[in-house]
Amino acid sequence: MTRKPWDLPFVAEPEGVAALRRIMRLHLGLWGLHDVIDAAQLCVSELVSNVINHVGAGTHGTLAVSMTGSRVRIEVHDPDPRALPTLLDASTEAESGRGMALVSAIADRWGVEPYADRKVTWCELATGLTSPNGHVGGARVARAEAMLGLYGTAQLPRAATHTPLTTAVAEEAAIDLIADLLHWLRAHGCDADEVLDRAQIHFDAETAEKDALLS
Template sequence: MPASESFRIPKHRRHVPTARQRLRKTLADWGITDELADAVVLLANELVTNAVTHCRVPYSQIKVELTLNSTELVLEVSDPDRDRLPRPHDSTPEEEGGRGLALVAALADHWGCRQEPYAKCVWARFGLEEAHVPSAL
């Protein structure tokens, strides 16, 4: 049976560190503390920051879900602005932002987004090496 952790944070930048801390703790509890954990937390930071920055639904919450099974780790970040799907673009060196999805594409094995009935979800999948699969799974 897969392990899963799911939580919501208010749509505000000050809650992004809370999401990172919760994910880091969950990964450590699952025995994942190396470069994979660093990559997952970094991409969570990017996806959660994108959600709180670009979601136009006031007073909403961002849902963060992490699922671990025998072959992969899946990070999902959802927000209720279902019609604004993320689009990667080329940022100029002068731009301060706009590189988050390129980072997601570079570090995750696969990534994408989907529209749900009342939300959109951006996800990143990481294949697991045998060393990352907890014996409890």
């Protein structure tokens, strides 16, 4: 899966934070990174709220999201290089400082980059991927995607998101691949139905084990 960087201009207003959270959920869902959606939404809320509180409501900013290695990088750009976020030891009684403390606790790392006319506050979240274009479904899913890419879907335009069209074409490629494997088994004297049954048993067992670990 190709995960292309994207960015979105916004106006820093309290009522706009929810919309940015929804956009983050949508994009990370399309990227297949469901496990980091909640953390990413919280980071977006805190980074944008930091702009509202310390630069000012109505400030024009930009939300930028990309992959840095196997991490999701979230950046919030604003035009004030002077109002730098500070990580405070925010107790339950503290009126400020909680935002960046939450980001620091959730993210693998975070920082701020001041420039002459702006600053970029960023954080990075671990995804569990082995590569920027990898899949969190494990080795079997990664091998299947590699096979399908060689088999037919490599001819599709590469996109950062799945669409109904690309999903349908990928399904047809998977069906063709399975059918060809069944022909290969038959040509070599194997019982294709028995192989399918055994594959289903393996799949059900591994899926049940994974679900048990997650529950």
